[in-house]
Amino acid sequence: MPAKYHIHPKPTPPKHKRIGKYAIIDWREDCSACHNCVKRECIYSVYNDERDRLQKTVQDYVDYLYECKGCLCCVQSCTKGLLTQQVNPEYLEMGDDVWTADIISSTWYQAETAKVPVSGAGYPGPFRGPGFDSILTDMSEIVRPTRDGIHGREYISTQVDIGRKPMKLEFNPDGSLKTDFPAQVEIPLPVLFNMMPWHAPSVNVSKAIVDTAKALGTLAITNEPKLMSSESVIPHIPEQAKDDPAITARMAQWSDCKDVVARIKAVKEKNPDLVAIVRLPLGSASIPRALELAKQGIDAFHVYADWQGVVGNNGKPQHISIAVREIHQAFVAAGCRDEITLIASGGISLAEHVIKTLLCGADLICADVPLMVALECRICKNCTKGILCPIGLADVDHDYAVQRMVNLMSAWHSQMLEMMGAMGIREARRLRGEVGRAMFFDDLERECFGPVFGQRKAVEA
Amino acid sequence: MAITVDPHRPIRPDHDLGLSVPKREVKPAPDRWRNQLGKYRVWRYEELCKKCGKCAEICPNGVHVRPEGYAGFVRPLESKCTAETCKKNGTYCVDNCPQKALRTEVLPLYKSLGDFRWTADLILSTWHMAETGELPEGELESEVGNSGGGFDKIRFKFPENGQRTNPDEISTAIPLNRREDGRPKITIDLPVYGGGMSFGSVSPVTILSKARAATAWNIFSCTGEGGYIDRLIPYKDHMITQVATGLFGVREETIRRARIVEFKYAQGAKPGLGGHLLGDKNTPAVAAMRGAVPGTSLFSPFPFHSVYSIEDHKKHVDWIRHVNPRALVSAKVSTPIDVDMVAVGSYFAGANIVHLDGSYGGTGAAPDIAKKNIAMPIEYAIPKVARFLVEEGIRDEVTLIVSGGIRTPWDMAKAIALGADGVVIGTPEMVALGCIRCGKCESGKGCARGIATTDAEMVKKMDIEWGTQRLINMLHAWRLQLVDILSRFGMSDVKELRGRTDLLRHLDYEEA
């Protein structure tokens, strides 16, 4: 058995104000200053913290604190009924439809504590949602036992391989291996780090990402020339660029272009251990191209959707989960799925999305935006408009940044173990295309409700 | 008066300790907080008000109160206000005030309350039921939440001008043992019982309130996996002993004591994962009950490491039958893809009750990722399992109990119409006791509202008598609603409703 994979998290408090969900509003003028003030009773000591902050913070502005957890005890107990609660408007405005405020604040929590987010009282969200929220994963009981991975009682491996796999081994008459073993890279987590989708981060941030990859044993795709020397880098080589960085790398990624196969061949002659990735947009249009490239010997494909997980697909938008299933099945039909590696990226914002993308047919994923959110990005996208970043991301402290991203990946790792444990799967490699362990809402509706309610209404476009 | 609970106090009937014997009667049990929450804020401009009293006269809910002998009004009782309805009925105080001194607005707090599954309306209507024992009237949407699927999209097809049955002649009782296996034929008076919440995850006051309400209604409540506290022994005829993967506090006598023993193979809150009691909540009393060290986090393994097949499950059942030949066996399972196979397997291993716990429910703290993603919602599992049981020809020998996202009496009726015999509830009980679903059950001292906590100070926030009465009231309202539904269908027994999917329609499906 390989050595157990460990990530070393450390609590790392944020450097900027958290944007909390609830705010308490009080009519302090009417307060009769009674002795049993509810503000003292707050079990989260929100009021005391606020007072302390006001007293102790001297130099800087004090922002309004929204640390309230919304238990309503003070609101309901105040003798004169002076308090009321509202949702913090800033919280509501954060993010967008895909990157919701809840996802952002959950990611912040994970990056700070490296813990699995836990809450009580059942699932509060909608019955089903679009995209990844239309997939459930299976669990096992009695007849198919689960794996008890999270507390380390059983080892669940999250290791995956990138590179071409020979379909059979051949041996020489003397028993030695005849098959020429192709280059492969093993990484202990089915997550690579991607370039950022909507802006190029500063060198500082890119370096932190590369160092995080190093700390975790995975790799980071980058096109930052100053970082190419690190062994944890996958150089990204655009169409017009030179192939030089690939000559020394373990893995390199090319944008698809006419002569990409020839270019990769040329590099591989100098660097036979290289795993070559070609980056293609997801969607039905790229499938023939991917199959063709696979036939010509490309080892791995990085198929991408946009940062919200949407695939343009010639005017018929698809979610990444559907597009990944399509390309996976195309490779299966062509009989070469096991030979190549599929790396998917775009719109993956939570640990559950990693598992679900793998179940849909990817071998591993590329994380991008979550890494920025770990550094307290608020997805305001000021950077794309050329406006000042509210958190000054470009100048982020290196050690802090690395630890926050390590923490996030540690939390993701734990959560992946939980989901895999529940499914009874001990190997991340076995998740690939295992739709038998996924439940799609449309299928459930048809199988369970179809016989009861008949024909489902067509969904309005 | 708050009664501190020592789980190891000598066993005496609770009425000796100054507690009443729980009775099935509705008594008002107002909110234990001073300021009740409602939908509206009502505001009186004191400068303009001439104290004419017109508002008090016209208000149907008694929002405006002028105490005897006083000239002025006290702060309006906002929680009772039904402004939208009043606007339609012409009883709107704002319109009728000669001085235009009144104003109402939807309270921003109301908008911040609740979530997709448990909307603010559902929370407030459950509070209303727990307070009065009556069905919520007025403008609260008390039937469905806002989740956009499942129960929230299913409606009953009530007959127009159908013959109603007399509500007094309707039976809501269901049998729990439908097998001819020589075990007692237990009947419960409502097709609902209380879910397992362990000593440690919730306070002893909560556990006792649940047990006492269950006794009053001749239904059951469940110990959860944290052991059987001695204070529960007077209610042992209405307690289910749970045997969970951690086997905390499972002893021979606790199994012998029980009329039903429940195996918890999985739970809907975190399907595929074991229970987890955080160190903070593991007080000395909890640790003693569980045979553990105080202050350590307690993990239940997952799964039972002795059960890897239906045959192993049968061994488990046989073990219980050997220890207590009079007990019914319930198998609590979650909802994987092959939930139908699991259910049938459990039956053939000898279970009397198959309890399906769907994925969107649960009261305790669980990883968000598990609550959201793992296993299927109970709405899908019920028809799937019920159909398979019918195909296997064993539908009438097994009692199918479902849980996980049953919020209202409507959900209960819909679950029964989809094919279940009865339901188990957890969250509605918590809400009745004052939970607002903030979801912070696990942090620090535990629940801020004094429900799911073991902290000695926080436990005092709730009183057993009050808690019992709230639950009795809520169950009364649930029964009223169920009886009303049955009556509108012209039925006289809840058993007639089971599996009547023809009475349901789904808003997303074409009308047949």
Next chain:
Amino acid sequence: MNKGIRIYFCRNVVEDGVPDELQRLGLMDDVALEAVPCGGRIDPRYLLKAFEGGAHAVCVLTCPIAHCRLMEGNLRATRRVKLAKEMLAEAGVGSDSLQIIMPSEPGEDALMAAIDKIARFVEENSRAAYGVMAR
């Protein structure tokens, strides 16, 4: 990074998203824009703290009179601003640098007029602080 001008605005005054005009003010280098859930959340302690932290002008935008969701949040805010002004005056800071602005009536036009007022406030104060060379 301390900004010289701080604008607090009640979130309820702008029902569907923050108007561009207001947002643009918030994007100016020297202006910080902070949404509060209700005018009643404005607290003299925070206002004073803003000045202590280096602001030289603070402005508060609330709902029009008689249109606060919480009935009197705007009135409370007015009172609190007044209180803060008194304290500022005692400390020798000109009370003109703290202002509360309320639209005269609900509706877009009145809101725009109020935002214009804020813009003017911002303009005056940024000029007062930095002279002509700042812009």
